[in-house]
Amino acid sequence: MIWELELIIYLFLALSAIVALEVKDLLVAVVMMTIFSFLMALLFVAMGAIDVGFTEAVIGAGVTGILFVVVVFQTSRKSND
Amino acid sequence: MRDQFQSPIVLLGARLLSPYIMVFGWYVIIHGHYSPGGGFQGGALLAASLLLIRVAGGSKLAELQIQEFATTPLAVIGVVIYFATGLVAMAAGGYFLDYEALPIPGVEPDWLRYIGILIIEVGIGLAVMAILVMIYDNMVRGEDYA
Numbered sequence: 001m002i003w004e005l006e007l008i009i010y011l012f013l014a015l016s017a018i019v020a021l022e023v024k025d026l027l028v029a030v031v032m033m034t035i036f037s038f039l040m041a042l043l044f045v046a047m048g049a050i051d052v053g054f055t056e057a058v059i060g061a062g063v064t065g066i067l068f069v070v071v072v073f074q075t076s077r078k079s080n081d
Numbered sequence: 082m083r084d085q086f087q088s089p090i091v092l093l094g095a096r097l098l099s100p101y102i103m104v105f106g107w108y109v110i111i112h113g114h115y116s117p118g119g120g121f122q123g124g125a126l127l128a129a130s131l132l133l134i135r136v137a138g139g140s141k142l143a144e145l146q147i148q149e150f151a152t153t154p155l156a157v158i159g160v161v162i163y164f165a166t167g168l169v170a171m172a173a174g175g176y177f178l179d180y181e182a183l184p185i186p187g188v189e190p191d192w193l194r195y196i197g198i199l200i201i202e203v204g205i206g207l208a209v210m211a212i213l214v215m216i217y218d219n220m221v222r223g224e225d226y227a
Contacts (some may be wrong), residue, residue: 051115054109056121063213064127066136070220 001046009046013039026072034065095137102130112207114198120205127206129215135217152215159208162203170197 011037020032037060044053103126110123135143162188167178175182180197181190188196 007161051119051122054117054122055125058125058129060226063125063132066129066132067220069136074220 006043006046009039009042010033013043030065030068030072032066034061037061037064084109092137099133102126102133106130106206106210110202111199113202114195120202121209123202124206124209125213127210129209130215131214135214136199140221147211147214149218152211152218153213156208156215159204159206159211162204162207164206166197166201 014041016032016036020029020036023029023032037056040060041053041057044050044056093128106123106126106129108123109118110120113119113123131143131146134146166180166183169179169184170179170182173182173184178197178201180194183193183197185193185196
């Protein structure tokens, strides 16, 4: 694959990971995790592991995103003890 | 974080996108033996199309697709399809999951292998779809979003 494109994908991968770790809002972190998964799937496909990339795109960017959103909505920021 | 409201645009987008994701899931399952993908990925795509409607439309709309009590039997049916194929091949004189030994009369051995892989991938897809939907249903039990 074109190495310039791969370099850009790697940069965005690191950027999304840092934003997901540092951001305060959990919903933004979930969206950043989804973007991380999708870029990871693109890199897997670029490295020739199409099956792994397919699984990463479907599970990481699809189903886990929805499950994380449900978990974020079921918890609250402050404890009510 | 509970200031959500019903949005017709989100619901329309989910309704527009969901059937195509489901068709693509069946495509991936059925073409699993000679292209990337297979039972697990296709089943996860089917589950994603169901979860999209569940997230966007709430449980009222989701009841029209797959109800909550139907997920466990569907998963069991998928696992039973997988093991029944393997055990029937074993009973007919081959090894476990030895598709060539499946007792379907009048089919060449290479077509028999083809059909055997197709049958177990439909089983795997059903099980994966039902279990992912079941996880979501158990997580949101008692509370309704959207």
